[in-house]
Amino acid sequence: MASVVKEFFRTFVILYKGFKVTFITMFKKPTTENYPAEPVHFQARYRGIHVLQRDENGLEKCVACFLCAAACPANCIYIEAAENTADNRISDADRYAKVYNIDYSRCIFCGYCVEACPTDAITHGHGFELAPYDINAMIYRKEKLLEPWPPPKATPRPSTPSPVGATR
C-alpha cells in the first residue's frame, strides 16, 4: 500500500516537473509574432529605419551640421546644406539640409548618428522592411525619411509598441 502511495506521489512530482513550463506558458500571452499576417511589436528603443523629426511648427529639426555623417562608421549619410531664406524657411536655424540621403545598403543601425545629433533631428523609427529588388532603392532620400507634415489624422498609439508600417 505504502508503495502505491509512494509511486503515485513520485509520478505526480515527475509529471509536475515535466509539465511545469507547459502549464505556466499555457496561461501567458504568446511571444511569437504572427508576422507577416499580423504586425510586429517592438521594444521602444529598437533601432529601425531613421526618422527625420520636425519641430512643433512643422519646420525640420535638422540644421545640416553634418555631425551624423561625421559620426557614421559606415559612411552612409550624405548631406548637402543650403541657407534658409525668408521666403524659403525649411529649418529653424540658418542652414538646412537640401539633400539628406541614407544608404541602407551600408547602414549598420549602430545609432551613432542619433547620438551625435545636437538637435534631436534624427531618430530611429521601428521600420525594418528594407528589402528591394533594386539596390539603388536602398538609398533613402530626405523626403522618405521625414516625418509627414501635417501629421496624419489617425495617429498611431505612440505609447504601445508600434506595429509595422504605422511608423517607420
Next chain:
Amino acid sequence: MQVPAQLDAKFNQLVGRYPVKRSALIPMMMYAQDEFGHLSDEILDEIARRLGLNMTEVTETLSYYSMLHRKPIGKNHVQVCTNTSCQLRGGFETLAHVEKRLGIGNRQTTPNGIFSLEEVECMGACSGAPAMQVNYDFYENLTPEKVDTILDQFAAGKRPAPVPVISGSLHEPAPGENRVISQRFGVRDSRTLKVYRDLEGYQALEKALKEMTADQIIDEVKKSSLRGRGGAGFPTGMKWSFVPKNSPKPKYVVANADESEPGTSKDRPLMEMDPHALIEGSVIAGKAIGSNQGYIYVRGEYRYILDILDVAIEEAYKAGYLGKNILGTGFDFELCTHTGAGAYECGEETALLDSLEGKRGYPRIKPPFPAVAGLYQCPTVVNNVETLSTVPLIIRKGGDWYASLGVPKNGGTRLYSISGHVNRPGIYELPLGFNLNRIINEVAGGVANGKKLKAVLPGGTSCPLLKADECDVAMDYDSVAKIGSMLGSGGLVVMDEDTCMVDVARRIAHFYAHESCGWCIPCREGTAWLRKLLDRFHEGGGRQEDIPLIDEVSQNILGNTLCALGDAAALPTMSIVRKWRGEFEDHLRGKCLHKPADVLTVAH
C-alpha cells in the same frame, strides 16, 4: 555743411591746439552736440573732413563715449545719479520721482521734446547727494519738492540757478582739519588771478623758474613724499624722474581732471575755487620734466569747470604765467583744456591719453609707461589735479615742511570728500594718517540719525569695503593697505546699519559693467556677468551656489585684466560677499534691508 560762425571759430581754435589734429575730435563733437542737440551724419562728416579722418574713426570714437549721441534728445537732458553715494541718500527715489513727474522712463524723451531722462553714473556731486544734472548744471541735495521746482522752471523755459559750488566744501574748519590746499576755499573771488596772487599765488612759480633747476624741483617733490592723489598713490617725484632727460621728442604734462570715481568729488571744488593752483602746478611740472605743453583733461560732465579753467588760463596767459618766455626766464609753456565725453575708463592714465588723442579710451599695454611713451608716443607725465595743485605749496614752503604735515612716506594733507550716511557730508582737508573713526565721528559729525556704522568705502567704490570694527585705522596709504583696502581717491562713503549690502554690491556692479571699456575679456564679460548675477540675486532669484559664484567670478577678474578697472570691480564685490555673507543668505530667504522703489533699472 555750413557751420555756424561761432562753432566754426571754436572748431578752428580746437584744431589749432594739438600737434595731431585727431585730438580735437572729442571736443569738436561735444561742442557740435551743444550747438545742434545731437550729432547728425552731416556734422560728423564735416568734422571728419576737417580732421582728415574716415567715418569709421569718427563713429567708433563717438560710440564709446556715453555723453555723445546721434539721435535727437529733449531740450533739457535730466541726468539723475544713482551711484553709491546718491543711492545711499535716495538717488533711486529721486529717479523714480522724476520718472513719475515727467511720465517717462530712463533714456526716454517727453512727447513735447522738452525733457529727456537718463540715469547716469557718478557725476562728482557725492557730498551733495542726491544730485542731478540738467544739461551741464548741477543740482544737489535734492528733495522731491526741490526737484519739482527745478523741473517746473525748466518746463517754463527758465534756467534755475545751479549749485555754484559743490555742497559741503564751504564750512568752518572741522576739528583736526589742516587747510593747506583748500586754504582759498570760500575766499571771495578766489578763482581770479588777482585774489590768487594776493594769497601767495605764483610765488612758487617764480622760485621754481628763477632759482631752481629741474632736478632740484624733482628732489623737492621727492622730499615732500607727495603721492598721487588720483587713487594709485604713486610717489609723484619718482614719476617725474622717470621722464628721459635727453629725449629729442617733445614732452607733455597732462592734468587728470577726469574725476569719476564714485564717491569722489574733491577735484571739482578745487578747480572751481582754485584754478590757478592747478595752472601753477602744471607749469612747475613742465619745468621739472622739460615740457613745454600741458593739457588739462576735464571730464565732460564738468563743463562749467572747463569754462572756469579757460578763463583762468586766459588770465594767466595775459599775466605772462603761461606762454612764451614765462617771467622772463626763457621758459615756454603752453596749457589748454580738453574735454572728455563721459567715460570712467578715461581716468586711467593711458586710456586718458588715448582719449586725448581723439580715440576710444582704451588702456595701453605697459610698459612702455607714459613717462617714456605717452601722449603721441612722447614722454608724458599724467598727474591728478590735486597732486598738481599741491606742487606750488611744496616748492614755496619746501618738501620737508610738506612731509612733516603727514606721517612718514605719506607726506602732507589730502582732500576727502565724505558722503553717505553722515551728519555733515562735505569736502575736508586732513593730514595723512588721520584716524578713520575720528574722520567719521568728529570731522563729519557722526553717522546720521544716530544710527550705527556698518561699512565704509575708504577711497571710492574701487576699494574693498571696511567693516565698522575695522575703522580704527590711520588713513595713510600703508596702514589702509595693511588691513586689505586702499586709500584710493579720497572718496569716503559711509554706510549705516540699515544699508542693504547686496544692493550696494549690485549698484557697484552696474557701474563697472557700464564703464568697462570692453577691451579685455575678463573685465568686459565678468563685470556684465556680475551685474546680471547680482540683479537676479537682489530681485529674489538667487540660489545658494550664487554666493560663492559671485566671489569666484570677481576673483577670476582680479589681476587678470589689462588695466585696474577689472580689479576695481572685483575688490569691493569680493569684500562685500565675504564680509556680509549673512545678508546674502538673508536674501535667499526673502529678507532685504532696503529695497529701493521699483527702479531697478538696467544701466544700458
Next chain:
Amino acid sequence: MAETETKLISFTLNGQKLSVPAGTLVIEAAKQAGIEVPSFCYYPGLALQAACRMCLVEVEKQRKLATACTLVAEDGMVVHADTPAVHKARKDMLEFVLTNHPLDCPVCDKGGECELQDMTFTYGIDHSRFIEEKLHYPEEKWSPIVFYDAPRCILCFRCVRVCDEGMDVKALGVGARGVTSVIIPNESGQLACEECGMCIDICPVGALTSGTYRYQTRPWEMKYFGTACAHCSNGCKTTLSIRNNEILRANNRDHSGINGEFLCAKGRFGYDFTTNAERIRQPLVRKGGTLQPASWEDAIEEIARRLKQAHDTHGAAAMGVIGSNHITNEESYLLNRFARTTLGTNNIDHHRTADYAGLATALGSKAKDSMATMAQIEGASAIVLIANDATQQNPLVAWQIRAAVRHHAAHLYIIHAGPLKLQRQAAQSVDVPAGAEGRAVGWLATGSGDLGGKITGELEKFKEALAKEKDVVILFGANVRGAAVRNLVKFGSGLSGQTRYMSLGDYSNSRGAADMGVFPDRLPGYAPLSDANERGRWGKLWGKEIPPKPGVNARQMMQAALEGKLKALYVVGANPLKTFGVKAPDKIAGLDLLVVQDMFMTETAQRADVILPAASTYEKDGTLTNTAGEIQMVRRAVDAQGPRSDFDLLRILIHQLAQLGLGAAMKHRTPEAVLEEIRQNVRGYDVSIAGLLTGGTEQATSAPAAADGSYDVAADLVFSSQDDLFTSGTLGRYCSKLNSTKESKERPWSSSPTTQSWWSR
C-alpha cells in the same frame, strides 16, 4: 634692411632653456620651442592687444600673471606656461568668453575649424555656470560677401587691425563699449572697402562669414588643394576647398607660400567662373554659318585638316598663333613648339602686359641676382614704384610694400600719374603726366629730358634720397618699356646699395608666357631668334628646323588677318579682338580658319571656325610663373566637366598634324615631362623640383646670356589692361560673386578721391 648683429638672450620656459634674439616675445619663443601658449588676439605682424588674456603665463618674481604676447623675454627670466594657476586662468578666460557666445556650433560655419572651439576643447570646462540671458543681436549683411554675426564675436580685434594695418582700408571699427561692444563697418550697416575678405579669414570664430561659402558644407567634408590663384600676376598661393567636384571656398588655409595669409577679392571670391553657366563645355564647329556642337574627334580632325590645307596652299607665313597670359608654362612652351616647328612659322605673340623681355635683355647675365622676389619687397630698405597702381593691379605687391613700411620702416618712392592709395605710405611721390613715366626714368638715368622744372626738381630730390638707400627694389609697370627699362637698369646699377627689379604684369602667367618665348623674335628664355646656335638648339630639340625669319607681332597679325595676308589664326586663351581693339563685325575678313581654345564665348571666340573648350587653371596640372619670376605648381583641384586642358589639346593636335606631315611628333605625355624638358633647356628655369613639389616657389631668372643694348619695343605692344581689384580681363566677367559687390559696380577709386571717404581718408 640693415643687418645688425642681434644679441641672443636665454630664458627658461617650462623648465626648458631657450635662446632667442633679444626683443623676442615669450609667445613667439614658445611657439618656436613647440610649447603652445593659446591666444585669440595675438596675431603675428599685427599690433599687440593683450585683450583676450588667454596667453597668461606665470613669471617668477612677478606677483600677477603676465600676458605672453606682450612679455619680452629677458635674460634669466623664468616663465611657466604649464602650472595650475595658468591652467586655471585659461579656463576662467574661456568661461568669460563663453558667457555671451552662443553655443550654436552645429549651425555655425566655423564649427570644426574654430579656434574658440579648439581652445574650449583643450583648455576649457565642460559646463557653464552662466545662467543669465545671453546678449543677442541680429546678423548683419555688410556686403554680398561679408556677413557679421555679433553675438559670436569675441572682440579680438583681429579684423579691425588687419583692415587698418594690413590693408590700410580702415573699413572696420569698434562700436559701443563694454560688453555691448561690436564691430562696425564704415558705412551705416554696410561695408565700402576692397572686399578682400581678410577679415573673414582672420576671424578666429564664426562672427565674420563669407557670403560665398556660408552654410554650404562643413570643413571636414571638404578636400583641400593648394594651388596658385588664376587671376593677377602676383601668383598668390591659394587653398581651394572642394566638395563634390565643386570649389566652395578659396583661402590660403595654411598661410604658406609667398603671400602668407593674404588674398585679395579676386583670389578669395573669384573662383566661380569655373561653374559659370556660360562656360563652353563641348567643341563647336562652324557649319553653315553657325557654331554647332561637335565631337572631339571631328573637331580635332577638322582643325588638323584645315591647318594642313592652309599651310600647303598659302605657306607657313600665312599662319599665326596668339598665346595666352593665363595658360601654364608647359602649355606656352608647347604652343611655341607648335607654332615654330609644327606650323613652321615665327608668327607667334601674345598680349604683353609688361616688358619682361626688356628687363631680361637689359640685365643679361646679371639677372640671377637682380630680380626681386615678393619676399624681398618686404625686406628692402627702399621700394621704388613706377607707373603702377599696385593696390589695384598687384594687390600682393601692395601688401608687401605696406608690410615693409610698417614693420621695417622702409621708404617708398613713387613715380606715377595721378593719385594712388599707396601714397599714404610714401616717403616721396612724384606726380608725372600720364605716359611720361618712361621719360622720368630717362631723366633719372641720364639727367636729360623734357619734363618741366617742377618735376625735375622733385626728381632731383628723389635721386638724392635713393642714393642713400642700401637695398632698393624697383617695381615698374607697363609704361616703362623698351629703352626706358634699359635706362632704369642703368640708373639702378648706379645706386650705391643693392638694387633689384620687378616688372609688374597683369595676369597669372604673363611672365611665364614671356619666359617661354611666346614672341615673334625670341625663343624660350629670351634667346634671340637671330642667333643661329639657339635656333639650332631648339630645332634639334623639337625635331624640326626653326625658320630664321622673325615673325610678325600680335598687332601686325591681326592687321594681316583683316587684310587677308594671314590665312589661319590659332588663338589660345586670349581675346585679341578686344585686347587690340580690332573691328570685325562678324568675321575676321581675310581669315580662312580661326581656331580658339577658350573657356568662354569671348569676342574672338564668337568669330571662330572651331572652338575647343579649355580647362581653367584650377582644373589642370602645370606650373605658373608670377611677375617676380617665382614658379609654383598648379594642381587639378576639380575635374572640368567637358573641357580639356590646353596641354592635352596641343599635344593631340601636334600628334595629329605630325601624322599629316607637319612637324615632328612629341614623346611627352604629361606636363611633368614637359616641365623636365623646360628645366633642362630654358635658361633660368633650372630650379629645384623638390621646392615646387612641396608647394613652395622657386625663382626663375630667365634672361639671355648677354645684355642686349639695342632692344626696343613699340609702345602699342606692351600695355596693361589696367585691371583693378574687381576685374580680371575677360575672365573677370564670369566671376559672378566678385561682380555682385557694390564696389565692382561703383569703382570708388576711379572717381575723384576727395569724395570717397573710405578710400582717400
